[in-house]
Amino acid sequence: MNEVAKDFLARSFAPGSTIALLLRTESPLKTVQRVVTLEQALAPRYLGWLVYQNHHGANVYAAANPLRVGSRKRTKESIASIRHLYLDVDVDGDARLAALRAADGVPPASVILSTSPNKYQVLWQVEGFDFGTQEEMLKRLAIAFGGDPACTDCNRVLRIPGFFNHKYSPAHYVAVEYPSAATYSPADFRLPEGDGYAALPLRGNARHSSSRKDSHSEQDWAWVCAQLAAGADAKKLTRILAERRADKPNPLYYAQRTIDVASARQWFLEGMPFEDVLTMLKFRRENDLPAALCSARSREIAATAQRMVVRKKIA
Incomplete structure (x- = not known):
């Protein structure tokens, strides 16, 4: 049984949530989606099945937000509520993650996933966001920290830690860390509109400069x-x-x-x-x-x- 994945799912969703899991193989290209309750996903037998599929080449994902009870598909209309904000960092990941950790405009991340070498997925557990506010904030996060601007859908899927990313050879183990256990509101995110990456203030007394020697x-x-x-x-x-x-x-x-x-x-x-x-x-x-x-x-x-x-x- 995958204890890392179990812990991640239990932290990420409230008891009784309906969640979407996605399995995707690269060769041959095949996608399988399952809509289950959190409790079903956490059952030893179900986790064992996910481990088996991952061992045989399937990449394992979960939708970032819970679905409405009775949903069969992972459409935008089926999303029950906004549970997470998220950021995909696929380019210059270590530097951008360092900037994210230092910035005053965002609170500490709830989850940081190391999805492949120098690439990360960052999650904040939130409440009080509607769909429009979430999408706008996701765009601002992507602009501010050089994330993927296409990853702003409320039905987005994210990798589950504890499994291997089979897009690479050898496969990359998806690791996780939990910098914060807080749940955030819209007021906790103070991001400028437009191109704000270089202008974001740093936490504490650190400030951006050409050499950043004073950080x-x-x-x-x-x-x-x-x-x-x-x-x-x-x-x-x-x-x-x-x-x-x-x-x-x-x-x-x-x-x-x-x-x-x-x-x-x-x-x-x-x-x-x-x-x-x-x-x-x-x-x-x-x-x-x-x-x-x-x-x-x-x-x-x-x-x-x-x-x-x-x-x-x-x-």
């Missing part, structure tokens, strides 16, 4: 990397950084992620193999997170750090 997050990163290279204790650094960045929405999450990515980067620079880095990250957080989530988070962080090292060597 607090960049200063944190440089300090953490230097401390780790000098042999500082990661646990102590986490506590210090969380205290220093009390301006962050979740200081402990910010500190843990910064230290973990920097640690993984340091280990790669020292020549440590990927699987060993993964083991080190899992060991560090195994008492803080459920096993499946710890594994997925560790893999995503290791992959992010590895890309940093590869880009540095190429540059």
